[in-house]
Amino acid sequence: MQIAVLLYPGFTTLDAVGAYELLARLPGAETVFVAKEAGPVRNDQGSLALVADKTLAEVPRPDIVLVPGGPDARTAKDDPEIQNWLRTADATSTWTTSVCTGSLLLGAAGLLTGRRATTHWLAYEELSALGAEPTGERVVFDGKYVTAAGVSSGIDMALHLLGRIGGDATAQTIQLLTEYDPQPPYDAGSPEKAPAEIVAQWRGRSTDELG
Amino acid sequence: MQIAVLLYPGFTTLDAVGAYELLARLPGAETVFVAKEAGPVRNDQGSLALVADKTLAEVPRPDIVLVPGGPDARTAKDDPEIQNWLRTADATSTWTTSVCTGSLLLGAAGLLTGRRATTHWLAYEELSALGAEPTGERVVFDGKYVTAAGVSSGIDMALHLLGRIGGDATAQTIQLLTEYDPQPPYDAGSPEKAPAEIVAQWRGRSTDELG
Numbered sequence: 001m002q003i004a005v006l007l008y009p010g011f012t013t014l015d016a017v018g019a020y021e022l023l024a025r026l027p028g029a030e031t032v033f034v035a036k037e038a039g040p041v042r043n044d045q046g047s048l049a050l051v052a053d054k055t056l057a058e059v060p061r062p063d064i065v066l067v068p069g070g071p072d073a074r075t076a077k078d079d080p081e082i083q084n085w086l087r088t089a090d091a092t093s094t095w096t097t098s099v100c101t102g103s104l105l106l107g108a109a110g111l112l113t114g115r116r117a118t119t120h121w122l123a124y125e126e127l128s129a130l131g132a133e134p135t136g137e138r139v140v141f142d143g144k145y146v147t148a149a150g151v152s153s154g155i156d157m158a159l160h161l162l163g164r165i166g167g168d169a170t171a172q173t174i175q176l177l178t179e180y181d182p183q184p185p186y187d188a189g190s191p192e193k194a195p196a197e198i199v200a201q202w203r204g205r206s207t208d209e210l211g
Numbered sequence: 212m213q214i215a216v217l218l219y220p221g222f223t224t225l226d227a228v229g230a231y232e233l234l235a236r237l238p239g240a241e242t243v244f245v246a247k248e249a250g251p252v253r254n255d256q257g258s259l260a261l262v263a264d265k266t267l268a269e270v271p272r273p274d275i276v277l278v279p280g281g282p283d284a285r286t287a288k289d290d291p292e293i294q295n296w297l298r299t300a301d302a303t304s305t306w307t308t309s310v311c312t313g314s315l316l317l318g319a320a321g322l323l324t325g326r327r328a329t330t331h332w333l334a335y336e337e338l339s340a341l342g343a344e345p346t347g348e349r350v351v352f353d354g355k356y357v358t359a360a361g362v363s364s365g366i367d368m369a370l371h372l373l374g375r376i377g378g379d380a381t382a383q384t385i386q387l388l389t390e391y392d393p394q395p396p397y398d399a400g401s402p403e404k405a406p407a408e409i410v411a412q413w414r415g416r417s418t419d420e421l422g
Contacts, residue, residue, distance in 0.1 A: 014232035014389065017259075021225035021362065024256050031258040040251070040262050045235050047242040048228075051251050051260040100390075121390065138394045150390025151232065152366065160396050172399035173409050178225065179311075179332065179361030181400025182393035183349045185371050188383035189392025198384050 001165075003031040004062035004089065006105075007041040007052045008082065010072025012151055015099040016050070019066055019154035025174045026166055034059045036081055044070045056085040061092045064161075068154075069100030069120060071208040077108035077130075086111065095161060097146040099154035101207050106145070107132050115142040120150040121191050122207045152189075155180060212376075214242040215273035215300065217316075218252040218263045219293065221283025223362055226310040227261070230277055230365035236385045237377055245270045247292055255281045267296040272303045275372075279365075280311030280331060282419040288319035288341075297322065306372060308357040310365035312418050317356070318343050326353040331361040332402050333418045363400075366391060 003023055005016050016033075024031040035041050035052035042049045065086065076082055086109040090096045098106050103119040106112050107130030117132040117140055124134040138149045139157045148157035159180070162171035188194035191203070214234055216227050227244075235242040246252050246263035253260045276297065287293055297320040301307045309317050314330040317323050318341030328343040328351055335345040349360045350368045359368035370391070373382035386392075399405035402414070 012232070013228050017224050017228040020259070021223070024258060031256065033259055045242065047235060047264070048231070048244055049262040049264075051262065053258070053260075138390075138392065149392075150388070152389050152391040152393070155363065156394050156396070163396060168397065169406070169409060172397050172405055173412075175395065175397055175399040176402065176405040176409060176413070177361070178363050179349075179400055180363040180393075180395055181349065181360075181404065182363070182391075182395070183367050184386065184391055184393070185367070185374060186379065186383050186386055188386040189390055191387065193392065194383055194387040195380070198380060198387060201384075202387070 001026065001029045002062045003029055003064040003066060004059045005031065005033045005066045006068070007033055007035040007050055008072065008076040009042055010044045010075070011041070011068045011070040012100060013043045013048055013050070014151050015068030015070065015102060015154055016066070018152055019099055019158040022155060022158035022162060022174050022178060023064065023066070025177070026162060026170065032059055044072065056081065060088055062089055063093060064095045065089045065093050065097060067098040067102035067105050069098070069102040069104070073101035073104045074208060077105045083109045093144065095144050095146055097157065097161070099148045099157065100150045103127055103132065103147040104130060112145060115145055116140050117142065117145065117147040118149050119147065120207050122202065122205060212237065212240045213273045214240055214275040214277060215270045216242065216244045216277045217279070218244055218246040218261055219283065219287040220253055221255045221286070222252070222279045222281040223311060224254045224259055224261070225362050226279030226281065226313060226365055227277070229363055230310055230369040233366060233369035233373060233385050233389060234275065234277070236388070237373060237381065243270055255283065267292065271299055273300055274304060275306045276300045276304050276308060278309040278313035278316050280309070280313040280315070284312035284315045285419060288316045294320045304355065306355050306357055308368065308372070310359045310368065311361045314338055314343065314358045315341060317358070323356060326356055327351050328353065328356065328358040329360050330358065331418050333413065333416060
């Protein structure tokens with residue numbers, strides 16, 4: 001079971017790492033971070049680089065493809081080399097997944113046409129324009145395509161996937177060992193729950209302002 | 212406001228990145244990843260390296276110190292160079308914080324003596340042996356010392372800190388933009404909630420088996 005996590009300049013770190021941290025603990029899984037070139041890839045905030053150990057060409061057939069989002073997903077989605085890799089990897093993958101605006105990359109590669117999918121709540125229209133049918137759910141399964149909402153939702157997506165792949169006990173063990181027992185001091189994690197004046201400040205703005 | 216995130220070989224990625232992702236969005240914050248030597252630092256799983264942009268010596272007075280845990284926290288905590296940096300940074304910090312077994316590093320540096328603190332649920336005894344008073348809470352404030360439980364709890368810690376530093380609206384805005392609206396499909400994130408047979412398999416084992 002090989003898991004490939006795609007990196008590109010301007011990705012959002014937790015999109016990639018939230019899902020990675022849990023998925024990589026699947027017994028027998030081999031996880032590899034990939035990018036157009038091997039080496040450090042700088043994130044959206046500019047204050048952190050993650051190292052891609054392999055090039056896209058070196059990892060053509062992962063079992064799981066994981067695509068993070070980020071303010072620069074809009075640029076990355078139009079990169080022919082990334083699009084080609086996504087199509088090639090998807091041709092043999094067991095699961096093709098994304099977090100946040102990572103679904104825009106899947107959509108631009110033509111992989112979500114007519115499929116139910118999700119993304120960051122500020123990017124539903126962009127996702128729709130790429131042929132997908134956005135939903136407001138936090139984690140959306142449509143066949144082997146699994147998309148998660150904004151940033152932190154990759155953790156929930158990973159737990160769903162772990163359950164499907166390894167069974168409930170495997171998922172629960174990994175939840176216990178990562179102590180994923182969320183206790184946020186506020187209940188503002190979605191536009192339905194956050195204070196209306198905060199939602200109003202952001203609604204209509206673009207995800208490229210989020211970094 | 213300078214936030215320094217400590218890296219050392221064998222750290223757990225989400226410990227560092229969960230809190231980082233939210234804290235770094237604080238308006239006006241400058242975040243920097245530090246290590247004994249600048250450059251890539253490999254994580255506990257071996258499949259990912261994060262880049263430390265600065266050496267410890269280059270960042271002597273951060274406002275916030277953030278220390279992740281990991282299976283190799285036990286080794287890192289006895290490193291004199293790390294201990295010296297933690298004591299120096301703590302002397303002028305506004306907040307000294309840790310996630311998971313990162314509190315063992317704070318404890319070994321002598322910073323938690325007699326203080327209420329927490330860590331991964333498998334490491335309470337080790338934390339106690341370093342002079343702290345472990346509690347079962349997910350996020351523990353004792354003066355300027357803020358410690359969080361295992362791995363994913365750094366996200367909750369960051370929200371608490373954002374509220375204290377920037378106010379409720381700032382914390383809620385960052386929660387909304389990172390869509391931290393947890394919906395885990397299982398309720399197994401603590402030893403009190405996970406299936407008893409899974410907890411029994413792990414209780415008494417060491418956190419250095421977690422990587």
